[in-house]
Amino acid sequence: MHSGNFRRWSVALVLAAATAISYAQWTNPxxxxxxxxxxxxxxxxxxxxxxxxxxxxxxxxxYPWQVHVYQQAAKVSSVLYQLPCNCRCDRSLGHTSxxxxxxxxxxxxxxxxxxxxxxxxxxxxxxxxxxxxxxAIERHEYENxxxxxx
Numbered sequence: 001m002h003s004g005n006f007r008r009w010s011v012a013l014v015l016a017a018a019t020a021i022s023y024a025q026w027t028n029p030x031x032x033x034x035x036x037x038x039x040x041x042x043x044x045x046x047x048x049x050x051x052x053x054x055x056x057x058x059x060x061x062x063y064p065w066q067v068h069v070y071q072q073a074a075k076v077s078s079v080l081y082q083l084p085c086n087c088r089c090d091r092s093l094g095h096t097s098x099x100x101x102x103x104x105x106x107x108x109x110x111x112x113x114x115x116x117x118x119x120x121x122x123x124x125x126x127x128x129x130x131x132x133x134x135x136a137i138e139r140h141e142y143e144n145x146x147x148x149x150x
Contacts, residue, residue, distance in 0.1 A: 033138065035090035036097045040078040040130075047081070048103040050074045065150035066108040072121035073102040079120055082130035083137055087112035115145040 041047055052074055056067045073080055080099035087110050089095040095106070098120065101113040108114070119142035123133045136142070 034084035034086060034088055035095065036084040036134065037081050039082065041081050047077075047099070050077055050099070050102040051104070051107075060105045060108045063148075065114065065147045068150045069107060069114045069117050069147075070102055073099075073107065073117045076121050076124045079124050079130050079133065080117065083116065083120055083134050085113055085116060086137065086140070089113070111147060114147055115142045118142075118145050118147070118150060 050073055051070055056070050061067050077099060080102065081097050083098040084090075085095060085098040085101055087101075089101060089106060089110070093100075093106060095101060098113065098116055101107040101110065102117060106113055107117060116137055119137070120133050122145075123136065128136075
């Protein structure tokens with residue numbers, strides 16, 4: 001009787017694993033949107049700060065565009081909170097939105113984050129909503145941002 005239960009559990013486990021593997025095979029990675037928040041934060045003061053001031057110096061901020069990106073990101077912090085980051089730092093670093101990239105050094109080290117941050121700032125100044133900017137980021141419209149000229 002004991003070996004019968006073991007066999008049933010073994011078969012069930014194999015079937016569950018096969019189902020999971022076959023499902024993953026048919027999912028479309030292009031449909032997988034990186035993490036973001038659908039609306040602005042309830043209380044922005046409760047979020048970690050975007051790096052600023054003296055923290056924008058040293059080894060990680062060798063180029064003027066790196067400092068400029070953080071300065072612009074701070075101006076549209078609540079917009080960045082509502083945007084995904086296409087470098088997939090949500091998976092690798094646990095970021096919850098594009099804003100997370102600028103709470104630490106990641107935004108200075110990753111050109112995708114930097115370009116998306118500048119793009120978000122520019123689009124916000126043009127009157128675009130976070131929903132519109134998110135759609136443009138999903139279309140990779142930020143990719144032509146020239147970081148070196150910032």
